[in-house]
Amino acid sequence: MPADAKLDLITLTDTPECASALLESARTLGFLYITFDGTEFTPENVSEMFGIAKEFFASPEDEKSTCPISADNKGWSGMHTETLDPATQKRGDFKQAMNFGEFLNGSPQQPITPTLAPHIPTISRFSDMCATLSRRLMRLFAEALEIEASAGGAEYFTASHTSSNGPSGSIMRLLYYPATTPNYEKGVDIRAGAHSDYGSLTLLFQHQESGLEILSQGGWSPVPVVKDAICVNIGDLLSYWTGGLLKSTVHRVVVPKGGEQRDRYSMAYFCHPVDTTLLEAIPSEQVKQRGQRGANEAEKAITAAEHLKGRLAATYGWKEKGAGQY
Numbered sequence: 001m002p003a004d005a006k007l008d009l010i011t012l013t014d015t016p017e018c019a020s021a022l023l024e025s026a027r028t029l030g031f032l033y034i035t036f037d038g039t040e041f042t043p044e045n046v047s048e049m050f051g052i053a054k055e056f057f058a059s060p061e062d063e064k065s066t067c068p069i070s071a072d073n074k075g076w077s078g079m080h081t082e083t084l085d086p087a088t089q090k091r092g093d094f095k096q097a098m099n100f101g102e103f104l105n106g107s108p109q110q111p112i113t114p115t116l117a118p119h120i121p122t123i124s125r126f127s128d129m130c131a132t133l134s135r136r137l138m139r140l141f142a143e144a145l146e147i148e149a150s151a152g153g154a155e156y157f158t159a160s161h162t163s164s165n166g167p168s169g170s171i172m173r174l175l176y177y178p179a180t181t182p183n184y185e186k187g188v189d190i191r192a193g194a195h196s197d198y199g200s201l202t203l204l205f206q207h208q209e210s211g212l213e214i215l216s217q218g219g220w221s222p223v224p225v226v227k228d229a230i231c232v233n234i235g236d237l238l239s240y241w242t243g244g245l246l247k248s249t250v251h252r253v254v255v256p257k258g259g260e261q262r263d264r265y266s267m268a269y270f271c272h273p274v275d276t277t278l279l280e281a282i283p284s285e286q287v288k289q290r291g292q293r294g295a296n297e298a299e300k301a302i303t304a305a306e307h308l309k310g311r312l313a314a315t316y317g318w319k320e321k322g323a324g325q326y
């Protein structure tokens with residue numbers, strides 16, 4: 001049995017010490033936990049959202065399928081619809097998901113099912129809280145990276161992570177991994193295939209049940225669920241932007257030992273910069289020291305939207321070498 005991954009558990013304070021601790025976790029594992037304490041999240045508002053997720057996934061397939069996932073990455077995806085590791089998987093992920101794009105003044109910009117309709121204010125508020133927390137984390141990363149004051153210093157990422165400045169790829173996602181009987185085929189099915197996330201960072205809320213694993217040199221390590229805490233991981237875009245200093249670590253979701261009969265629910269907020277954001281070399285000595293990699297090597301800066309589009313082609317080469325190796 002591989003040893004559990006040891007993720008740092010950090011309580012957010014807006015101090016240089018906290019910023020350094022976050023950067024250290026992001027530079028090493030690329031994964032960490034932050035406690036609800038120190039954020040707007042509480043056991044109550046998170047469990048209210050899990051209640052909505054359960055109600056939604058229990059609603060009839062006929063109803064959910066009126067909002068199918070579309071090319072804009074919003075909507076419902078049923079069992080085996082998404083394949084996160086197409087090179088290896090014979091069958092799509094053993095899960096369902098519902099993706100919400102950004103809300104505009106509290107209104108969804110996508111079709112919504114009747115079961116979800118009464119909960120829109122709660123989902124919209126939760127999504128906003130995730131955006132606010134993500135922006136705060138980005139601010140702390142900028143502080144720890146000692147970005148030149150003339151370029152914005154600790155506020156370097158703020159405008160690009162503010163939704164009023166334009167559309168972005170940010171997504172609030174509800175996830176449901178059903179119990180594995182009777183249709184789960186061991187060795188063929190997986191709850192979520194190996195992948196890295198695409199954006200700046202991801203906030204992950206897990207409901208009791210474990211199963212998340214991260215890949216390191218030693219192989220796959222299970223990530224134990226920490227009560228009243230949010231798992232934070234760095235995405236490909238931020239790894240690219242920082243010349244690989246911050247690690248976008250490959251991860252997957254499996255059925256934990258003895259968990260075959262249990263459902264698993266989680267919620268992920270994928271934070272992306274505004275589409276038009278230019279991913280230019282970051283004016284930080286720490287990033288410059290990474291040499292000609294990622295955004296440091298590009299002659300012409302690409303935008304966040306271009307990075308997202310080209311992500312698969314751009315990342316498969318280094319993914320074979322190991323996580324986040326720009």
Ligand SMILES: O=C(O)CCC(=O)C(=O)O
Nearest residue numbers: 175192197212253266268
């Ligand atoms: O459900 C989880 O714990 C992780 C899901 C995940 O990695 C993803 O959707 O990108």
Ligand SMILES: [Fe+2]
Nearest residue numbers: 195196197251
């Ligand atoms: Fe992921």
